[in-house]
Amino acid sequence: MAINTGAPSGSDDDAPMLEMNMTPLIDVMLVLIIMFIITIPIQNHMVELNMPAPAPAVQPPRLPQTQTIDVTVDGTLLWNGVILAGRAELEEKLGEVARQADQDEVHIRPNKLAPYRVVAAVLAATQRAGVIKLGLVGNEQFLDS
Numbered sequence: 001m002a003i004n005t006g007a008p009s010g011s012d013d014d015a016p017m018l019e020m021n022m023t024p025l026i027d028v029m030l031v032l033i034i035m036f037i038i039t040i041p042i043q044n045h046m047v048e049l050n051m052p053a054p055a056p057a058v059q060p061p062r063l064p065q066t067q068t069i070d071v072t073v074d075g076t077l078l079w080n081g082v083i084l085a086g087r088a089e090l091e092e093k094l095g096e097v098a099r100q101a102d103q104d105e106v107h108i109r110p111n112k113l114a115p116y117r118v119v120a121a122v123l124a125a126t127q128r129a130g131v132i133k134l135g136l137v138g139n140e141q142f143l144d145s
Contacts, residue, residue, distance in 0.1 A: 070109045
C-alpha cells in the first residue's frame with residue numbers, strides 16, 4: 001500500500017492531502033469479519049426423522065412356494081408332477097392357493113404341442129380362482145418354430 005505523505009521535499013506547497021487513508025478502515029473491516037465468523041453458530045447438516053419403533057418379535061413371513069401346472073401333449077394336467085383327475089381338482093387346488101394371505105406363485109408350463117384350448121382353460125381357471133401370482137414358464141420352446 002502506498003501512503004501519500006504530502007508534497008515532495010523541497011517544495012513549499014502545503015496543499016491538503018486529498019486521498020483518504022484506507023488502512024484503518026480495512027483493519028476495522030477485518031476485525032468485524034473475524035467477529036462475525038466466530039459468533040456464527042455451527043450448522044448441523046442433519047435431518048430429523050421420526051422413525052417407527054421396531055415391531056415386536058414376530059415370525060418372519062412365510063416365503064411363497066412355487067406351484068407348477070404342466071400341460072402335456074395330450075392335454076393332461078399335472079400339479080407339481082402329480083396327474084390331476086380333472087378340471088374340478090385343478091380349480092380346487094387353485095382355490096387353495098388363492099385363499100392364502102401370501103399367495104404361492106403358480107407357474108404354467110405348457111408343452112409346445114399341447115392344445116391351445118386346454119392352456120386357455122387353465123389360464124381362465126386361474127383368473128376365476130383369483131390367483132394373482134401367475135407366470136408362464138418354458139416360453140423358449142416356442143421360439144424354435
